[in-house]
Amino acid sequence: RNEPNSYFLQTRLLLLALLLLAAWESGSGQVHYSVPEEAKHGTFVGRIAQDLGLELAELVPRLFRVASKGRGDLLEVNLQNGILFVNSRIDREELCGRSAECSIHLEVIVDRPLQVFHVEVEVTDINDNPPVFPESEKRIIIAESRPPETRFPLDGASDADIGVNSALTYRVDPNDYFTLDTQNSREQMSSLSLVLRKSLDREEIQEHSLLLTASDGGKPELTSTVQLLITILDVNDNAPEFDQLIYKVRMLENSLNGSLVIKLNATDPDDGTNADITYSFRRPVSPAVLYAFYINPDSGEIRTKGKLDFEENKLYEISVEAIDKGNIPMAGHCTILVEIVDINDNAPEVTITSLALPVREDAQVGTVIALISVSDRDSGANGQVTCSLMPHNPFKLVSTFKNYYSLVLDNTLNRESVANYEVVVTARDGGLPSLSATASVSVEVADVNDNAPAFAQPEYTVFVKENNPPGCHIFTVSARDADAQENALVSYSLVERRVGERALSSYVSVHAESGKVYALQPLDHEELELLQFQVSARDAGVPPLGSSVTLQVFVLDENDNAPALLPPGPGGGPSAVSQVVSRSVGAGHVVAKVRAVDADSGYNAWLSYELQPVAGGARSPFRVGLYTGEISTTRALDEADAPRQRLLVLVKDHGEPALMATATVLLSLEDSGQAPKASSRALSGAAGAETALVDVNVYLIIAICAVSSLFVLTLLLYTALRCSAPPSEGTCGPVKPRLVCSSAVGSWSYSQQKQQRVCSGEGPPKTDLMAFSPSLPPCLSSAEGPGEIEAELDCSESDTIERLHFYFSLSCSGEGNGNPLQCSCLENPRDGGSLVGCRLMGLHRVRHN
Incomplete structure (x- = not known):
């Protein structure tokens, strides 16, 4: 009975394995394209979206993106049609050098759900590099005794291209003496030699000039030339010879300076000085060879003199020539191939890219946080890298391709618990001993917008x-x-x-x-x-x-309006009032009235009238009311008084500084009974109007005094009630009031050289109104100078009280907006009374600390 169940279970496991394999292949598939180098911008590479099985409409919503390590933006994808195209210039030689294979690896990532695809774009070579000789002119010295078929090695040209495009052919100008020979060794090295076809005769031709041309196999082919200057010499007819043409040596990359690479030994059958050999590097010498090696010219020993690095140069090709010391020097040549053996001297490198930061605290599990790539410049096991994360964090690494990982969210986040994570990625290679490297990324947890300003x-x-x-x-x-x-x-x-x-x-x-x-x-x-x-x-x-x-x-309010006379004079000038006065009037009789108004308010609109002294020092029989503007007689008029009196009345307000206006009053003194009726009627009309205006001013003054008295009485009563309450512990005591008004134009404060006891009922100190008692001694006097106190006014409260008007100016320092201001009174009271304070506008609440 158990056999059917076992078979059914095996079938289910097999189906599950097939499904997992299909899902893995769909998420880790690889697409291959090819594109020629130097392709123009916009060149079509492939329909990447279609080939990866993605719908065009889901590219943008699923955050379709392409990452390429170290390749910049050579290739780009059009998200509208899903086509992969060339975005910038691709130089195969710059990317891969002379490597036979050259590919750009792209990592295609889409979210929701996360899928990673790997695309390989092969860059094919075109013939865009001509052959290059190491020098434009080559000098060769040949003894005339050299037999035919003697070979003279030449430096071939190099071509940065590969394949057919780098397959070079050479030709030399037609001549009777020399021909070219190219041979390829089993090590896939080509050697170019100039072969002597027949014996030379220096007496016939002392120098040969040949043009050597190199052509590559591209279409169209590219060429390069070098001038061969061959000098024919007599004398030494045997050149030094090495026992082999190519030597192979292996060196560890951590070899010490001065380590012996090889000891060369060339032989020369000649005798005497013609057999003395000097060793040297054959020119031109590669800078890398000069940096890493030196040769002893006498012994032929080659030793290291610089640091060998497998990651920089895996193979050195050293050309050596041995020259004898004959009258006609002759040279033998050989090549040493120094292979550098890798050791584990490079730690892995960790690169974190495409950071999706910050991460919202409501992000779903599986959200990709970052892309991580690792590399190791070593080779073999020394370059095999494994990655791991430090424990105890809500993230994990998911391998997407060789040496490519994704950092994904593995657990829910809570910003209130942890607002930031330091994620440390550790990469370790497989060398002995192994080397490791770490990279950290700070993952910030972002909050949602749930708080209003x-x-x-x-x-x-x-x-x-x-x-x-x-x-x-x-x-x-x-x-x-x-x-x-x-x-x-x-x-x-x-x-x-x-x-x-x-x-x-x-x-x-x-x-x-x-x-x-x-x-x-x-x-x-x-x-x-x-x-x-x-x-x-x-x-x-x-x-x-x-x-x-x-x-x-x-x-x-500021005092920016001067008093205006009624009615105004012509052109806005001073008003002239003409009036006829009988000489029979007695002392105190009102003969005229100067009327003026001020557009300002409060103290700036309070007008006073003064009579300017008469020229010559004579005493005028008239005076003007200080606040009424009424002109009246100071005594009975007599015959000694001039029949025409010209009075100049100065009208001033009480602003700082005071503004003023002048009015001219012309009085004609007439004997009793001589005044015309029209003048009498005018005088009666003017007197009636003046009487009405006097009544209005009197009522206005009475109303202002009544309101001011009521307000001062209220302040005194409120202060008495507040300070008469029994103090509670911790809330009553000597305090130093500070008046602060949060205003851009400053704030005003009143103070005294004494401390007041401010008490509240129960509970902590609270915001309340502070009033200044008029019975306090003045803070300013001519003897003591300006008094300085501090008070604190909190103008941020919404409830307001009516304005307080005092008769002081202030000097305040500091900034407004709730910061305490230091204020001092600058002048003594104008009216000489005992009311001490400064002019405050819009006083709000005072906070007692």
């Missing part, structure tokens, strides 16, 4: 003096985003709205990166006292998140 408070209040310069900085908003990287990049913008007839953007602007708010034009308190708007903060996440904050910009 947040301001420290929902509303800010800013104070700006009017007539500010255009483009001045008035405030800086700042929002913080708890996310990271792009999700935390905050940009700022205005929430556009209409301000009267104009757009908000015509008044202010906000810098998108710094959050600095600028006033685009001078603000006018008389036109706009409060500008309220919103600034939006938005992060750079996808989708973006945002929030907004409200700014209340109070425009503070």
